[in-house]
Every structure is written in C-alpha cells, then in structure tokens.
Amino acid sequence: MNIITISREFGSGGREIGKRIADTLGYSYYDREIITAIAGKHNFDENYVESMLENGFSFCMPITYGRTFSYTDVSGQQAIQLLSTQCRLLKELAEKDNCVIVGRSANIILEDYNPLNIFVYADMESKMNRCRERAPEEENLRESELRRKIKQIDSNRAKHQRFLSDKKWGDKEGYHLCVNTSGADIKAISSIIAEYAKGYFEKR
C-alpha cells in the first residue's frame, strides 16, 4: 500500500494539504476518524480520547517520591490502552488501502509500512493568520494568547512523539520531505506535493 503520513505544526495548513492530496490521488483520508473509532471501541467521549492521547502520557512518567518512584496508574494505563487501540487501528488502515493519515503519530507507528513521511510547517505569522481565517472564535484571542496556544499545541505533539520514539518531532531527519507553507497558496502547494508523492511511489 502507498501510505502518506502528514505531521504538521498547528496552523500550517497540514490537514488541508492532507485532505487535498488524498482527493487528488484518490487515496483514503484519515484524521479525526481515528479518534472517533477509538472512542467508539472504548465507549468514551471523543474529546476525552483526543485529550488523553495528546496529554495523557504525562501520567505514565515515573514520579519520584524520595528514593522510590511510582506511577499515577489509572490515567496512565488508560492512555496506554487508547494508544494501543490507535496502533492497531492505524495498522488495519495501512493494510486496507492507499491512504493519507494526518497526525496521530502515524509516521512513527507505521514505520514498518514504509510510509512517505511529510512534515508541514510555517512561520508564526502565517500560522496565526491561518488560524484566524479558519476559526473565527480565535479572532477574540489576543496576539500573545494565540501565539501561546499554537506553541502549546505543538509542544504537546512533540512531547507525545518523545514518548513513542527517539526521533524528535519536527526534526527534518525524521521525514522524507518538509514543506514550508509560509505565504504559500495551500491549494497550489497541495497539488505539487501530490505530484511529488505520485512520483515517489512510482519510482521507489
């Protein structure tokens, strides 16, 4: 199967790029659907699943008390269970058909399936503009608040990857292609990347 994973900075347009690439190439597209499926399997609320998968791993880290250390086990174990479901689901998807998967650490989890791993990024100004265009509720955030929000989300993504892999989130060494969308037209850049992906799979 041809698998494309898109990792992205918040506000860089990575999700839209992923959707457009999937449409252009006729691939399946997975993003939020994965959270919905995990939530369904565990009978949990989607937002809870998302938050646990993004932040829950802090509970798995050993906490030192004097000379002993322990784990805050309930939340930590739950996060691990959800992650384990996520891994299983991603592998099922990867075996089903050609697909584009946005986020969800698919670049790490599906390593053995030889995906084309793309990282999408942009400068802070472009990301703030894109956030404001796409989510009118963010218009009310002060510049400093929006900036902090963007940094916080990316910092969570980086932390999550640290839990799964030695490869640092966003370090170009972990991806085949890194694309800067600052000032770029997302529609145009998506069709160029789709061409790139097509060539990549044809020629490998």
Place this chain on the structure above:
Amino acid sequence: MNIITISREFGSGGREIGKRIADTLGYSYYDREIITAIAGKHNFDENYVESMLENGFSFCMPITYGRTFSYTDVSGQQAIQLLSTQCRLLKELAEKDNCVIVGRSANIILEDYNPLNIFVYADMESKMNRCRERAPEEENLRESELRRKIKQIDSNRAKHQRFLSDKKWGDKEGYHLCVNTSGADIKAISSIIAEYAKGYFEKR
C-alpha cells in the same frame, strides 16, 4: 527570473540533484563556475578562493586582547573582498536567466530575488556510501575519518552562514522544501523535485 538554490549536506547528493533539475527544466546551472569566476577576477588560485570563502571568515571575527579587541586584517579583508565579488556575481547571474545555484550561500545572498530554496540532506550512512561511490580516494579513509570529514565540511558551511545571516544553516525554517535522500535514487528524486519546482514557479 526563476531561481532555485540548493543547500546540501556533504554527501547527500545535492549537487547531482541541482545539475539534474537544471537539465530537466532547461535552466542554467552554477556551482564550481562561481569559484572559477571569482578566482579569475582576483587572479587567485581557485582552491585558495574556495578555502578562503569557506574558512576565511574566522579571520574577520573580533579577537579580544585584554579589554581591547582587534581584527587579523589581511586574511579577513581578503575574505570579505572575495565574498563581495561572490555577491556581485550571484546577483548578475540571478538577473540573467532562470538558474539553479548549488551552495555559495545563494539562498541568503539572493534573498531579495525570491528564490525557491531547497535543502538536501541524508543520514550519515547514506552520505558515507555516496562519498565512497563518488570519490574512490575516500575508500582509503577509515570509517571514523570519513565521518569526521563529512561533519567538518558541514560544520564549515554552517559557520559560513552564521557570518551572513541569523538563519541557521540546515534549519528547515530557512528553506521552502527539505528533501531527505537517504536510500533514495537520486535520478528519480531529481525529476520529482524538478516537477515540484516547475509547479512552484507556475503557481506562485
């Protein structure tokens, strides 16, 4: 004019990619020619010019003696003169026709000409293999020596860029596209990047 700059890690295949992109798109290609032209203008040996442009800027850094500081001026001034010729030449080329320029800090020097800046990189194993294939004299280097050589050359490139810009050499933020050639077929990847570049200039 459409200008493509290729910055690259030593041994990553960036030079070959640059040449192939230029051939595919019918663009001019500049790399070593720039050194030759600078050497000609100053009536210097090419190797001397290359070495001065790569290492000579250490002489321009202020050296502190007690509470005063001074410059080792002869070599430092010469390096600046050569760099100034390099800037002039690059700008002349950028105004002449569509081109691909490999190295020579063209991504920084030609910033005002809105080039498409590409960074080519690979993991150490791929770079060492490529070095051995392309330069049989390097077969005699021990693994640790070749590794050290590759790191040293890249470290000089990074140092040189620090002299010219706040942007850190190799940091993805300074490029439009970063391409990992580890295990990739250079010929295939070049034609894909050429397509990307074509799309980029058509759609911008």
